[in-house]
Amino acid sequence: MNGTEPVQSAARLALRADLLDFRGDPGWSPEPGTAVRFRPDHWLLVEQGRIVGTLPGEEPPGDDWLRLDRRGRLLMPGFIDTHVHAPQLDVIASFGTQLLEWLETYTFPAEQRYADPGVAAEGAARFCDALVAHGTTSAVVFPTVHRASAEALLAAAHERGMRLIAGKVLMDRHAPPALTDTVDSAERDSRELIARWHGAGRLAYAMTVRFAPTSTPAQMAMAGRLMREVPDLYMQTHVAENRAEVAWVAELFPQARSYLDVYHGFGLLTPRAVLAHGIWLDDADRALLAHTGAHIAHCPTSNLFLGSGLLDWRRLEAQGASVSMATDVGGGTSLSMQRTLAEAYKVQALQGVRLPAWKALYTATLGAARCLHLDGEIGSLEPGRVADVCVWDWASGPVDSHRLSLGRQLHEKVFAWMTLSDERHLVEAYVAGHRRCARPQPPQPTG
Structure with a gap:
């Protein structure tokens, strides 16, 4: 426009x-x-x-x-989207699968194309422009496993002056060979990307574990080590989105008390940790979120579209955990935060709860900024922002x-x-x- x-x-x-x-x-x-x-x-x-x-x-x-x-x-204030996948604009509105099949059928094939720097640069520009065209001025974003994809996304956001949090995706197992890295290559790429982009302009780097099944314990331990070395790094991942996914994690990590506890065991739960979904959590998990300061990025359009389940937002808050709002495109069906908030209302209504406009809009502006420890910069119309x-x-x-x-x-x-x-x-x-x-x-x- x-x-x-x-x-x-x-x-x-x-x-x-x-x-x-x-x-x-x-x-x-x-x-x-x-x-x-x-x-x-x-x-x-x-x-x-x-x-x-x-x-x-x-x-x-x-x-x-x-x-x-x-x-x-x-x-x-511009909206803040706390969980969205830049390359998945290519697969938004794809028919007929639940989470794990959806990844195999649509997401992984689309993400393989982003190994090409030209494709990555074109996709990053399209994505950043689309965010702003939907009224979203800040976001926490997944690129792909490819360094070129992360470079392109961070460069596009930097060129536009956007507040963006992103990092190369970590995946060293249970994914197509074209989408896997290794512990050593992931650490090398992450260190170089952090040195170049973390704190450049309005950018911040996030250690980006796709989800527990696609990273070995050694890779997650490496991510935790880097977070200890650079304390203001963010961490983004997925947790407890789908029942089949939760069962798979339990098989892969039998020593962990829960899916969320897997991340905690590797030192990944910090006040700068953003965990998408969080539907299938129990009281101990919610208490752990409150204790560590990590928060849940609620993705209502994705949860409904993929049939994943309904977030118990009130119970999370009752136990001291925080919630922000996210579109989760392409599992989600629109980059529009208003459409996302309207679906969040329906998710709560199905559980007998009514979500007021104030709470919804707060969660996509100042509330999200607070979850990200950025409320001194974004999220309100206060002088100095x-x-x-x-x-x-x-x-x-x-x-x-x-x-x-x-x-x-x-x-x-x-x-x-x-x-x-x-x-x-x-x-x-x-x-x-x-x-x-x-x-x-x-x-x-x-x-």
């Missing part, structure tokens, strides 16, 4: 819209409370790529600001326009927007104050 105004922002940018963000966890009530911050018709002030303040709409900043009037639209922000249409057609016109309370309006909107509602997305995606805008109001 190309805008009618310059893609690169001015040094001082002011956006006028309805501002929505969070000060803290709003909990499970539809009442807004003090954690929800809604400021209708305000200017968001951005200087040198960071948020510096707000002003009421009728009090515009001076003429030395580039003022963009988006009255009647919604402005929020990087200006990763998106402007949305409240409605884009007659159905949602009519529905929103009938909204009586703020939560009703926001919940309807969350449920009915998707990437087609995105007006523009800014990454560090630079506009990276936009629809053409009508002429600015005068006077």
